[in-house]
Each structure stands twice: as C-alpha cells, then as structure tokens.
Amino acid sequence: DTEVTQTPKHLVMGMTNKKSLKCEQHMGHRAMYWYKQKAKKPPELMFVYSYEKLSINESVPSRFSPECPNSSLLNLHLHALQPEDSALYLCASSLPSSGGAYEQFFGPGTRLTVL
Amino acid sequence: DQQVKQNSPSLSVQEGRISILNCDYTNSMFDYFLWYKKYPAEGPTFLISISSIKDKNEDGRFTVFLNKSAKHLSLHIVPSQPGDSAVYFCAARLDGGFKTIFGAGTRLFVKA
Numbered sequence: 001d002t003e004v005t006q007t008p009k010h011l012v013m014g015m016t017n018k019k020s021l022k023c024e025q026h027m028g029h030r031a032m033y034w035y036k037q038k039a040k041k042p043p044e045l046m047f048v049y050s051y052e053k054l055s056i057n058e059s060v061p062s063r064f065s066p067e068c069p070n071s072s073l074l075n076l077h078l079h080a081l082q083p084e085d086s087a088l089y090l091c092a093s094s095l096p097s098s099g100g101a102y103e104q105f106f107g108p109g110t111r112l113t114v115l
Numbered sequence: 116d117q118q119v120k121q122n123s124p125s126l127s128v129q130e131g132r133i134s135i136l137n138c139d140y141t142n143s144m145f146d147y148f149l150w151y152k153k154y155p156a157e158g159p160t161f162l163i164s165i166s167s168i169k170d171k172n173e174d175g176r177f178t179v180f181l182n183k184s185a186k187h188l189s190l191h192i193v194p195s196q197p198g199d200s201a202v203y204f205c206a207a208r209l210d211g212g213f214k215t216i217f218g219a220g221t222r223l224f225v226k227a
Contacts (some may be wrong), residue, residue: 104215106151107158
C-alpha cells in the first residue's frame with residue numbers, strides 16, 4: 001500500500017465552526033507532514049511529526065491544531081478560521097531515516113473553503 | 116524570500132522532443148533537491164532527487180542536473196510524452212532535516 005489518504009476531499013465551514021482534517025498512511029513511514037497550498041503557489045510547510053512527536057511548527061496560528069494519535073494517522077483540527085485560510089491542505093509522509101532525500105508521498109488534499 | 120525559484124510558469128513541448136525545466140535556489144544549506152509532478156486533483160508525486168554532492172542523476176526518461184556553483188538545477192525529460200503534461204515542482208531539503216521548500220511550479224504541456 002503506497003497511498004496516503006485524506007478525508008474529506010472538500011470541506012466548507014463557517015468562521016465559528018470546528019472541524020478536523022484526517023490523513024492516513026500504512027507504509028510504515030514515521031514522518032508525517034501538513035502543507036497548505038494556495039492557488040498558483042507552492043505547497044507551504046505547516047507542521048512535521050516525527051515518531052508521533054511534533055518536530056516542526058512553522059509559526060502556524062493556533063487556530064490550526066495538529067495531532068498525531070499513532071504512527072499511521074495525522075489530524076489537523078480547525079477552529080475559528082478566517083476566509084484567507086481557504087486553501088488546499090496536503091498531507092504527506094516519508095521515511096525519517098538518515099542519509100536519504102526524504103522523498104514525500106502526498107495525499108490528494110482537502111480543499112477547504114472558509115465562509 | 117523565495118529560496119527556490121522556478122521562473123517559467125509554463126512550457127510547451129512537442130511529443131518526442133526534450134523538455135527542460137529549470138530551477139534556481141539561493142540557500143547553500145540545501146542538501147537534497149527533488150522534483151515532484153502534480154496532476155489536477157491529485158497530490159504531488161515524487162519523480163527524482165539529487166544529492167548536493169552529485170551533478171547528475173538519471174532515472175529512465177528523467178535526468179536531473181545540478182550546477183552547484185550557479186545554484187541551478189534542471190530536469191530533462193526525453194522523450195516527452197503527452198502523459199507528462201502536469202505541473203512540475205522543484206523542491207529543496209534543508210540540511211539533514213525534514214523541512215522541504217518548494218518552488219512555484221512549471222506547467223508542462225506536451226503536444227501530440
């Protein structure tokens with residue numbers, strides 16, 4: 001299984017809502033990532049988990065709250081978002097072992113619209 | 116500050132010819148460079164990588180060249196096929212870590 005799955009595919013939420021994005025992989029990867037991608041822009045790193053511990057937080061606002069309950073799952077909890085948070089949210093995973101390029105396997109993304 | 120730049124938003128190539136996608140970077144601390152391909156409604160897919168200590172890596176129709184003195188890399192696709200039409204992202208990994216920085220992407224059109 002070389003797939004990263006993300007649910008939901010699309011999400012529309014109001015600024016007062018609480019929602020969660022989910023990501024799952026069964027490749028045995030121990031590093032998992034959240035990226036945000038706006039239209040015609042590159043993916044921007046938000047968070048990295050390594051062995052279920054938060055390794056990188058790229059100064060993301062606290063209205064985004066990541067969670068890694070186990071080695072296969074990654075969640076992104078959303079609360080009190082702003083319209084400018086509307087974007088494609090990509091999850092990725094990679095082997096965290098040393099000496100490699102850490103090529104990442106990406107899911108198809110969740111298209112988020114904040115009204 | 117864009118550390119990884121892809122200055123050509125799009126490129127059009129005839130089927131069977133060579134496609135050359137370019138990428139420039141500014142940070143000398145990058146230790147690996149990667150190319151990803153992205154089709155609409157899908158996440159990016161890893162294509163090929165190169166270590167900063169190499170100048171060439173080849174995988175089938177795909178070859179990446181690295182010119183460290185010029186801080187420039189390029190992806191060559193030979194021969195180009197219509198199925199190669201996609202957005203190609205150049206990415207660079209910071210030394211030893213998880214942080215990967217992406218360029219803005221180049222949309223490749225391969226005409227049959």
